[in-house]
Structure formats: C-alpha cells, structure tokens
Amino acid sequence: MTPLTLYLAAPRGFCAGVDRAIKIVEMAIEKWGAPVYVRHEIVHNKFVVDGLRDKGAVFVEDLDDCPPDRPVIFSAHGVPKAIPAEAERRRMVYVDATCPLVSKVHIEADRHHRNGLQMVMIGHAGHPETIGTMGQLPEGEVLLVETEADVGRLEPRDPARLAFITQTTLSVDDTAGIVAALKARFPEIIGPHKEDICYATTNRQQAVKAMAPKIDALLVIGAPNSSNSRRLVEVGARSGCGYAQLVQRAADIDWRALEGARAVGITAGASAPEALVEEVIDAFRARYAVTMQEVTTAVENVEFKVPRVLREGPEAVRA
CATH class of the missing domain: 3.40.1010.20 (4-hydroxy-3-methylbut-2-enyl diphosphate reductase, catalytic domain)
Known part of the structure; x- marks a missing residue:
C-alpha cells in the first residue's frame, strides 16, 4: 500500500451552538413525542437532518406547514422577529434553537x-x-x-x-x-465590542491555515449549503493547498484528484459530526498505509444550555 500522512485539524466539527440545537430537537421529541416540526434544517448537514428525521422531526420551510397542535423549533441560524411573533399569535408551542x-x-x-x-x-x-x-x-x-x-x-x-x-x-x-x-x-461607523464571527469559525479557519504548509490536498467534510464549511475550503486554497475540496461524506471523495498526494489534511465544518470524519479516515485506510498526525491550534470547552422549557416538567409550553 502507498504510504500517506493524514493531518487532522483540531478543532473541527460540531461547535457548541450546533450541539445545543441538535439536543433541543432530541429533547423536544422526548418531551412532546413525535412529530416535532423544525422550521428550516436545524443545522446545515444532511446526515444530521436525516438522523433527526428518523427520530420524528419534520423539517419545513414555513410556519404554515406546521399543525397548530404540534411543537415547532426554530433553527440554529436564527429567524426574523416576525416568526416567533406569529407563532405566539397562533398560540403555538415553540422552542428557539438560535445559536446564542x-x-x-x-x-x-x-x-x-x-x-x-x-x-x-x-x-x-x-x-x-x-x-x-x-x-x-x-x-x-x-x-x-x-x-x-x-x-x-x-x-x-x-x-x-x-x-x-x-x-x-x-x-x-x-x-x-x-x-x-x-x-x-465611513470613519464614524461603530463596530461590535467583540468580533461577531464566532469562536468556532475562527478556530477552524486557524487550524486549516496551520495545516496548509504540510499538505498536498485538503478535504473539508461539510454540506454545500454550510457557510462555515465553504469558507474552510476557501481558506485552504488561499493558504496554499493545491487541491481543496468540500465533501459531504467518504462516498464523495474524488480519489483520482488525490493521486500522487503524500499528505492530505482533513477538517470538518461546525455542523458535521465526528462520525463522518471517522468514515473518511476509514476510506483512506482502505486505500493507503495511513499515518495520522493531529494539528491542534485551540482547545474548545464552550457549552450552551438548552432552553428552560426543555428542562422543565410537561406543563411548560413556551421557550
């Protein structure tokens, strides 16, 4: 087998906001039973969405698609102010999973x-x-x-x-x-007290920059509609990776494009689960004599609480 070094970015994958949003859907199904409706994909990852759908989540794009007697969850990306106001008007049970x-x-x-x-x-x-x-x-x-x-x-x-x-x-x-x-x-324009770009986005981009000089190619595991995943591909290309590609999972890898590569970097967007990273590593191990190296640029220990409504008894109906 051809030798190949896999460089694994750390941090990678789920951020605290994504972790919280997924927990919210799972806890809502546990509390109110299936189906629970989710307005828009809870996070941008097909594997995650399909898994939640199997548990009883129904994904819709509009409140009109939600029956008034079932709970509705708003996705981690946030919603216009008019959406929860309309849910209130309709007296719907709702939980807001917007990332803090x-x-x-x-x-x-x-x-x-x-x-x-x-x-x-x-x-x-x-x-x-x-x-x-x-x-x-x-x-x-x-x-x-x-x-x-x-x-x-x-x-x-x-x-x-x-x-x-x-x-x-x-x-x-x-x-x-x-x-x-x-x-x-506009010299008088006022900026945020603290950077709006979230810690997870920044950390994942830094890890790719640190890895880029060591690798011939970069694979970013994430969904095509995931903004932070697509930015990782751009950062990799800009940092000198000759080949940087977004893949949803191992089946999407273009092996011909990797011919001749001796060092490949792997990272995952903030809504991609670690199971998909393991799947990609296994696919490389089936084709190459793999040596693993982790490139760590930060350690994350952020955790966000789920809304109180999901931690209370069955009488609670508002988040």
Missing part, C-alpha cells in the same frame, strides 16, 4: 437601532442567518454588503449614524477587508 452567538448579534443590532443608527450587515444574501438577522429590524434599517466593492455602492440615510455587524460564519480574512473599506468610507 447569533442571538448576541441580534441584540447588538437592536441596541444600535434603538440608538438611532442604521446597520450595515456583512453577510451572504439569502443565507438563513443573514435573513434572520436582517429581520430583527424594520425594512431598510439593515443594509447588506457581501464584498469590498459593495461598500462603495452603499447609500446610507446618514453616513455619520452607522454601525456594522457580521454573519457569524464568514471568512475572517475577507471580513477584515470589508471592515477596513467600511471604516475608510
């Missing part, structure tokens, strides 16, 4: 709005987190920018009364460039 780090950005946006500032959001149009965050404020109060070029096209109400926030799963390097452009054009 996304909720922090929502609170920040609301505070700036109450202080009379218009918001600029750095994010990806159409991503559920961006939709949820922009939906915290009235129409027109959040201006979206995706690139440095977008900054030049902004037409704020008052250039001296602006603040910015970011999607939590962006590329740290790309965002730094956009922030610099915002500050150059």
Whole structure:
C-alpha cells in the first residue's frame, strides 16, 4: 500500500451552538413525542437532518406547514422577529434553537437601532442567518454588503449614524477587508465590542491555515449549503493547498484528484459530526498505509444550555 500522512485539524466539527440545537430537537421529541416540526434544517448537514428525521422531526420551510397542535423549533441560524411573533399569535408551542452567538448579534443590532443608527450587515444574501438577522429590524434599517466593492455602492440615510455587524460564519480574512473599506468610507461607523464571527469559525479557519504548509490536498467534510464549511475550503486554497475540496461524506471523495498526494489534511465544518470524519479516515485506510498526525491550534470547552422549557416538567409550553 502507498504510504500517506493524514493531518487532522483540531478543532473541527460540531461547535457548541450546533450541539445545543441538535439536543433541543432530541429533547423536544422526548418531551412532546413525535412529530416535532423544525422550521428550516436545524443545522446545515444532511446526515444530521436525516438522523433527526428518523427520530420524528419534520423539517419545513414555513410556519404554515406546521399543525397548530404540534411543537415547532426554530433553527440554529436564527429567524426574523416576525416568526416567533406569529407563532405566539397562533398560540403555538415553540422552542428557539438560535445559536446564542447569533442571538448576541441580534441584540447588538437592536441596541444600535434603538440608538438611532442604521446597520450595515456583512453577510451572504439569502443565507438563513443573514435573513434572520436582517429581520430583527424594520425594512431598510439593515443594509447588506457581501464584498469590498459593495461598500462603495452603499447609500446610507446618514453616513455619520452607522454601525456594522457580521454573519457569524464568514471568512475572517475577507471580513477584515470589508471592515477596513467600511471604516475608510465611513470613519464614524461603530463596530461590535467583540468580533461577531464566532469562536468556532475562527478556530477552524486557524487550524486549516496551520495545516496548509504540510499538505498536498485538503478535504473539508461539510454540506454545500454550510457557510462555515465553504469558507474552510476557501481558506485552504488561499493558504496554499493545491487541491481543496468540500465533501459531504467518504462516498464523495474524488480519489483520482488525490493521486500522487503524500499528505492530505482533513477538517470538518461546525455542523458535521465526528462520525463522518471517522468514515473518511476509514476510506483512506482502505486505500493507503495511513499515518495520522493531529494539528491542534485551540482547545474548545464552550457549552450552551438548552432552553428552560426543555428542562422543565410537561406543563411548560413556551421557550
């Protein structure tokens, strides 16, 4: 067998927000029985979603698809303010699984709005987190920018009364460039007290950067609609990996593209379970004489509590 070194990024895979969101669905099924409805994929990973579906979760895109007598859970990405308000109006039982780090950005946006500032959001149009965050404020109060070029096209109400926030799963390097452009054009713009990009996104990108000089190719395990996973591929390519590819699981690996590689890096996006990492490692072991090396750049011990409604007795119906 051909020798091959597999470099394993640490940290990788599940973050605390994803872990919490999955627990919320499992605990809701345990508390109220199946089916439990989930508005949008709880996290962006088919393997996780399929596993929860098997346990009794039903994934829908709209409250209208949820029967009024069954609980509904809002995904980890967050939802516009109008969604829980509508669930309240319909007297639905609901649990909000929004990641606490996304909720922090929502609170920040609301505070700036109450202080009379218009918001600029750095994010990806159409991503559920961006939709949820922009939906915290009235129409027109959040201006979206995706690139440095977008900054030049902004037409704020008052250039001296602006603040910015970011999607939590962006590329740290790309965002730094956009922030610099915002500050150059709007010197009085107010930024967050602490970086909006979450610790898990930052840590996973740092691990890829540390691994990149050692490897010929990088595989990122994650879903095509996972923003943080796609950013890991970009970071790998930008850090010098000749080949960087997103794969959902072992069956998606393009073995021909890896021919001649002697060192391959493996990481996983924040919504990819460790079981899929093990599956990919096993696939390499079936083809190569594998030596494993772990590249550790941080140790994570963050944990988020599930909402109280799931820790209380059966009489509780609101989160």
